[in-house]
Amino acid sequence: MTGFNILIAAGGTGGHIFPSLAIVEELRELNPGGKVFFVGSTRRLEKELFASQKLPFFAIKARGWNRTLDIDLLKALVTNLVGIWQAFYVILKTRPNALLCMGSYPSLLTAFWAKILGIPIFVHEQNALPGMANRIVGRWAKQIFVSVPESKSHFPQEKVIVTGNPLRKDLLCWKNRKTEAREKLALKPDNPTILVMGGSLGAEIINTTLWKILDELIHESFQILHITGDRDFATACKITSSERYRPIPFSNSPGVLYAASDLVICRSGASTIFELLWFGIPSILVPLKEAAENHQYYNALWLQKKQKVEIIQEEELTPNSLKEAIKKLHQSSKENTKQCWKDQDATTINPSLEKAARIIAEIIVEDLKGGKSFE
Numbered sequence: 001m002t003g004f005n006i007l008i009a010a011g012g013t014g015g016h017i018f019p020s021l022a023i024v025e026e027l028r029e030l031n032p033g034g035k036v037f038f039v040g041s042t043r044r045l046e047k048e049l050f051a052s053q054k055l056p057f058f059a060i061k062a063r064g065w066n067r068t069l070d071i072d073l074l075k076a077l078v079t080n081l082v083g084i085w086q087a088f089y090v091i092l093k094t095r096p097n098a099l100l101c102m103g104s105y106p107s108l109l110t111a112f113w114a115k116i117l118g119i120p121i122f123v124h125e126q127n128a129l130p131g132m133a134n135r136i137v138g139r140w141a142k143q144i145f146v147s148v149p150e151s152k153s154h155f156p157q158e159k160v161i162v163t164g165n166p167l168r169k170d171l172l173c174w175k176n177r178k179t180e181a182r183e184k185l186a187l188k189p190d191n192p193t194i195l196v197m198g199g200s201l202g203a204e205i206i207n208t209t210l211w212k213i214l215d216e217l218i219h220e221s222f223q224i225l226h227i228t229g230d231r232d233f234a235t236a237c238k239i240t241s242s243e244r245y246r247p248i249p250f251s252n253s254p255g256v257l258y259a260a261s262d263l264v265i266c267r268s269g270a271s272t273i274f275e276l277l278w279f280g281i282p283s284i285l286v287p288l289k290e291a292a293e294n295h296q297y298y299n300a301l302w303l304q305k306k307q308k309v310e311i312i313q314e315e316e317l318t319p320n321s322l323k324e325a326i327k328k329l330h331q332s333s334k335e336n337t338k339q340c341w342k343d344q345d346a347t348t349i350n351p352s353l354e355k356a357a358r359i360i361a362e363i364i365v366e367d368l369k370g371g372k373s374f375e
């Protein structure tokens with residue numbers, strides 16, 4: 001038995017890629033001798049991420065389209081025509097026994113060939129409101145894994161399994177380790193600590209609003225860990241000389257940053273939401289308004305039902321509204337428990353988070369053992 005070739009289509013943003021990396025960690029154990037390949041978009045994030053993990057990666061062209069007859073539709077058509085042949089090349093080159101689609105347009109183009117060639121397709125959807133690519137691919141899929149039950153109704157029900165959202169081991173292992181995390185980061189052990197981040201690409205609007213209240217926060221003894229994204233990092237380094245402010249361009253291991261923090265200010269992409277749930281950290285969420293069909297807002301509402309969340313819509317994000325939200329969460333934490341800012345450890349709200357990657361990998365491998373392969 002030499003193992004199976006599995007092709008994972010995950011592109012565009014970290015939100016599709018990071019859960020797939022968690023699944024790969026499990027596939028390595030369950031599918032020894034097998035190979036995992038990735039196909040995604042031509043963005044820099046993917047190339048760098050997969051190269052750093054030494055994972056074989058193919059970049060193909062793909063993009064979404066408007067449903068109106070205009071020049072944009074023509075451009076999309078040309079791009080996707082090129083992409084679809086690139087996807088065919090990837091399939092020929094990797095000869096996969098199965099395709100796992102994590103969402104995004106490259107996965108749609110790759111799934112098109114898998115469907116024609118009879119390669120079993122699996123889908124994982126991270127968001128409460130599924131994206132268009134996954135909604136289409138879901139019709140061709142053998143099994144659909146979803147992070148939350150709320151997205152079930154958008155897919156053929158009989159194929160759906162609610163698995164939770166796969167999180168990387170390197171992140172899972174930092175739960176309930178605040179003291180150690182602060183030591184590792186050389187932070188003060190008792191000062192309230194805020195982690196500020198955008199999605200996988202950073203968020204300019206969050207960065208600039210934070211900078212306007214930074215002096216006040218520092219003065220009130222907050223320590224701030226700020227993932228700025230590459231673009232704003234140089235500016236962030238010049239904002240203050242206070243050692244209570246730590247700008248970071250991007251972190252390959254955000255687990256330690258979450259673990260050290262009492263409050264997170266961020267976007268509400270799916271992976272971020274589940275990471276907040278895992279750590280049980282109160283958060284201020286600023287949903288990305290231009291995200292398809294406003295799905296980040298629905299992600300934020302979903303988390304709000306489970307734990308302390310203040311939602312600030314982009315048009316309402318001002319230095320004042322941000323300050324008020326921080327004050328509110330800080331205050332309520334202090335009232336709830338005297339220890340709160342020190343040891344606000346998560347209760348395990350969703351135990352499947354720990355197992356999501358394993359469950360998905362197991363189902364795919366077991367299915368392949370019983371099924372026929374593409375040779």
Ligand SMILES: CC(=O)N[C@H]1[C@@H](OP(=O)(O)OP(=O)(O)OC[C@H]2O[C@@H](n3ccc(=O)[nH]c3=O)[C@H](O)[C@@H]2O)O[C@H](CO)[C@@H](O)[C@@H]1O
Nearest residue numbers: 013014015016018126199200227250251269270271272291
């Ligand atoms: C613009 C857009 O359409 N964004 C979508 C994209 O989000 P996007 O990739 O921005 O956001 P997610 O919250 O899903 O994922 C971000 C991931 O990046 C990681 N991270 C971030 C910063 C850092 O320095 N290091 C690091 O590892 C986070 O830990 C997290 O795992 O995919 C998500 C999942 O389909 C969607 O919900 C988002 O709406």
